[in-house]
Amino acid sequence: MRIVVFDIGGSAVKYGLWQDEALSRKGSFETPKSWNAMKNEMKSVCDGFAATDSIEGVAISSPGAVDSVAGIVGGISAVPYIHHFPIKAEWEGLFGVPVSIENDANCAALAEVWLGAAKDVQHALFIVIGSGIGGAVIVNRQLFKGKNLFGGEIGFMLLDGVNTLSRLGSPVQVAERYAKAMGLPDGVVDGKYLFEKAQEGEPVAVEYVDGMIDALARGLYNLSVSFNPQRIIIGGGVSVREDLIARIRERTAYYLNVHGAESVDTDIQVCTFRNDANLIGAVAHFRQTEGLQES
Incomplete structure (x- = not known):
């Protein structure tokens, strides 16, 4: 089956063609400033694939609180014009295939459930660590989205009565606070810069990275004792840093032990697909929606 896949982000829209059980012909374009411009760009990509292949569907990964059945993107995101109207119906009219x-x-x-790090478990939590903290809850290999589509929005978790997990655990937000503490101009410091300074032993950077790791471990502790999943999978840019992942595992185990929950065996793994995860997962969702994949 040939499916055109899009992953809509705040700065770029990634795309590819799913065929022969693999993702190919990947590319991207800058996120347009308007809905009409977005439709034109997406139609151009789809027409390009259709010129050489028979396209049978379009699968889309989107920010926001997505109601997949109603075909509406609720909530808010960095792409404001995609929200609160029947967007799926417009796409289906635009592409002329199921969306x-x-x-x-x-x-x-x-x-990750379909082909990656959670393919062999029934219950898992997925955590995306980036500019904020996002996530998803998997129960019996199915998404648990919650009454208000808020299932998995773990970044809203309060850690100290004031600060959320997103604020304390996001490398982007921690780096911004570090820059202010050091009197550095905006745009100079990102997560990579902060981690490098910490590795060099710069005391303030070490303090901020230690705090970030501690916040993430407290979040994972809370999730571990609340859901007791078979596996917790970490995605986002931080997932490539095995040194940080090892420290997060160690700190999470510390909290479990010190609070008497040492019998909770939390298996923390990194994601398999990294930058392609949203595209491949959109295909998995399309297959489930169209009844092409076992649940």
């Missing part, structure tokens, strides 16, 4: 749409973090989780 599926799902939240980006949920798509990443579905990719």
Whole structure:
């Protein structure tokens, strides 16, 4: 089956063609400033694929609180014009083939359940660590989205009565606070810069990275004792840093032990598909929606 896949982000829209059980012909374009411009860009990509292949569907990974059944993107995101109207119906009219749409973090989780780090478990949590903290809950290999589509929005978790997990655990937000503490101009410091300074032993950077790891471990502790999943999968840019992942595992185990929950065996793994997870997960969702994949 040939499916055109899009992953809508705040700065770029990634795309590819799913055929022969693999993702090919990947590319991207800058996220347009308007809905009409977005439709034109997506139609151009789809027409390009259709010129050489028979396209049978379009699968879309989107930010926001996605109601996949109603075909509406609720909530807010960095792409404001995609929200609160029957967007799926417009896409189906535009492309002339079936369209599926799902939240980006949920798509990443579905990719891992289908073919990746959670393919051998029934219950898992997926955590995306980036500019904020997102996630998804997998129960019996299915997304648990919650009454208000808020299932998996773990970044809203309060850690100290004031600060959320997103604020304390996001490398982007921690780096911004570090830059202010050091009197550095905006745009100079990102997560990579902060981690490098910490590795060099710069005391303030070490303090901020230690705090970030501690916040993430407290979040994972809370999730571990609340859901007791078979596996917790970490995605996002931080997932490539095995040194940080090892420290997060160690700190999470510390909290479990010190609070008497040492019998909770939390298996923390990194994601398999990294930058392609949203695209592959959108395909997984399309297949489920169209009845092409076992649940």
